Amino acid sequence: MATLPNPLPSLATSGLDLPPGTLVDTTLDGTWHEPLLWYADGPPADLRAWSRLRAAGRPLGLLPVLVTGGRRDQWPEEWDLCPDAASYPGDHDADEVLAGYWTEYAADEVAPEDTGPGTDGTGPDADGSEGPGPWPGLAPVPAREAAEDADTAAAGLAGVITADADEWLGGARTALVPARRSADIPAAIGWSGPMNHENDVARLCAVLRSWEDRYDARVVVLGFDTMIVSVGRPPGTIEEARALAAEHYAFCPDNIDQSPPYDLDAYAEKAVLNQEAWSFWWD
Structure with a gap:
């Protein structure tokens, strides 16, 4: 992946006021040639930790995310x-x-009960067969306007999660x-959470970029195989929601195939x- 210079090796002299933490360079194939991320050794000290880190880290080329051990x-x-x-x-097109x-x-x-004409793209195939x-x-x-800035919405969700992260x-x-x-x-970290769905996570990131543009989305949490995204401008009608649900299914089929009620609508x-x-x- 093409990247700008990595500021993590000089984190100790960056001037950032950070709690004790760990630089991670461990990969599936051994030690990477530079750190991929830094994360704190303990839970956030308060609900504003995310906002402070974003404000201080962004000028250096660093963005915050919550990581979870699950x-x-x-x-x-x-x-x-x-x-x-x-x-x-x-290098990838979301569509x-x-x-x-x-x-x-x-x-x-997609289960038979999900089929039928609709804006989510389900329905009879051109040959008349169900699919x-x-x-x-x-x-x-x-159609709705965002209620607040996308980064403010992300910080708000991070605060809610931080307040009760164990739960x-x-x-x-x-x-x-x-x-x-x-x-x-x-x-940027070579996350392999969706490995059984996609080996090159950058292709999923292209979709996340599109969601940034259309829905003011931000990646807030990553776990071993989980992701939580904040949404500053969510769909406000069922038609909009059904259209986006098709994207969610393509992006992460397990959300529907392995999660009740197993139905796209x-x-x-x-x-x-x-x-x-x-x-x-x-x-």
């Missing part, structure tokens, strides 16, 4: 990071990426990653419509 207590050293497998997110996933997964996995239908294309930008995630710690866009954070209503946080997990 219920299995797996922290970034145990995430099987694969930075050499990540390309550059800007093309999602169309490929939709073609590969939806025909076999998910062709890829419907990217969902439109929501949400089994523990969370603040991390800094060398990235210019929140959407690029997974590629129900997912659109419960997990997308007016939701200011999206959660994803890959089996």
Whole structure:
């Protein structure tokens, strides 16, 4: 992945006021030639830790993200990071990426009860047979205006999670990653959470970039195989939600295939419509 100079090796002399923490250079294939991220050794001291780190780190090329060990207590050293497998997110087109996933997964996995004409792209195929239908294309930008700045929304979600991280995630710690866009954070560290779905996480980051632009989305939490995204401008109508649900399915089929009620329309209503946080997990 093409990157700007990594500020993490000089973190100690950067002037940032950081708590005790760990630089991670451990990957699936051994030690990487430079640190991939820094994360604190303990939970955030207060609810404003995220905002302070973003303000101080961004001029240096560092962005905050919460990392979680999850219920299995797996922290970034145990995430099987694969930075050499990540390309550059800007080299991929979100619509093309999602169309490929939709073609590969939806025909076999979208349940029959999900089929039927609709803006989410499901319905009878051209030959009259039941199926998910062709890829419907990217969902439109929501008609509603954002209630607040996208980074403010991300900080708010980070604060909510920090306030009760054990309940949400089994523990969370603040991390800094060398990235210019929140959407690029997974590629910057070579995150392998979606490995069973996609080997090059930069392709998923291209989708996250598109969600940044259309929905004011920000990556707020990463775990071994989980991601939580803040949403500053969520879909405000069921039609908008159904259109986006098709993207979510292509991006992370396990959210629907392995999570009750296993129905794309129900997912659109419960997990997308007016939701200011999206959660994803890959089996």
